Amino acid sequence: MKDKIREILLANIDELDGVDLTDDLELITGGYIDSFDIIGLISEFEDAFDISIPLEDLEVGQFDTVNSIEKVIRKFQN
């Protein structure tokens, strides 16, 4: 799952081109992505993992690392 998350991030976030995208690289606090990127990414994750992320359960901070994104996706797969 993490490889797919990485693939989506790299395909959609130009700032990550050439960056060593480790599991715990801080994407928001490191300045690579901002709230506007997250808005677009949510749709990508929903399509790729066939999930629906309800807006009422959304916390922007959950998208700060590959690890935390994986947790969000697993939560909504179950």
Next chain:
Amino acid sequence: MEKNLLLEFSTRRCSHCVMPEVKGHNDLDENGLCSLCRKELILPDESKQAQFNDMSSERKKEIFLKKMQRFKTDGEYDCLVAVSGGKDSIMTLYIAHEMGLRPLALFIDNGFALPEMYDNIRSAADKLGIEWLTYRTNRMKALFSHLLKSRKNIYYCRVCHIILESTIKDICKKYGIRLILGGYTKGQSYLKQEALSWIFEESDRNTLDVIRSVPELRYLEEMFTDPIKYSIKNYREIVQISPFKYLDYDEDMIIAEIHEKLGFRLPEHSWPAHSTNCSFNYVSQYLAVKQFGYSQHETEFSDLVRSGEMSRERAEELINTPITDDDLSVPLSQLGLTKNEII
């Protein structure tokens, strides 16, 4: 000379940047450093993660150009430039033009715009041959009046930005535009600003209380319940980018360039000095410092000092721009209010 009202709240400031000490939210350590500076300056190099700002200027510029190509639309306009009439947004308009984009410039007058804002936009748009729209709204005045009378802790620039963002994106949808260019600096990247999150949370909560108690404001309830979720729900396809995340920021260079090429001029009177904020910013900043201890201006300057884009002396000079009784009474009188009615 009139009394500077901000002196009522004078406090210790970080020895490295300009952040004031606010107990429980921004404590200074024994060396006088604030939490923001401690986090960035004291961590040993090996424990620091890579950051976007570590990239070379050339690399960041390449990324910016790539993003423009990715998100520009094929309709009548490639993008919308949200223009306040200040130096950063006028420079953004200039950058869009220099990149060969076909921008639509949008100026929203929240009811407190300074004459120089109109002059700067008109001059820049005329010289660059760019089409522009002006949208003058009375929404803000009606809302601010109710919020002020409540005397709750509210950060008024936050309230204004939430409404402006929605209005700008509604206009994007109307014109089939997907890309917004905004002239906010690195320090104005709110999502990164943990130091502002508690202020926004308290301000949003209090704003919502007032909105729910006034029937004519109920249409704003969903927007203020969770601004990010509101944006995701209504404007998922719209992308917002600031060139200053990718291009080196030099305030003096920007002012000189747009003055020479576009006839830009700074307002004679605005807070902070050398900015082009609306006249209500005096009230917003005064109340923010009184109620919260600081605002987005302090965190912005703090970021710019740490990144080396502004000297501490310059930041301190700007933060100490006076606010007088007259500065408050002019915008308040537009709402039929006095200082004593809101404090």
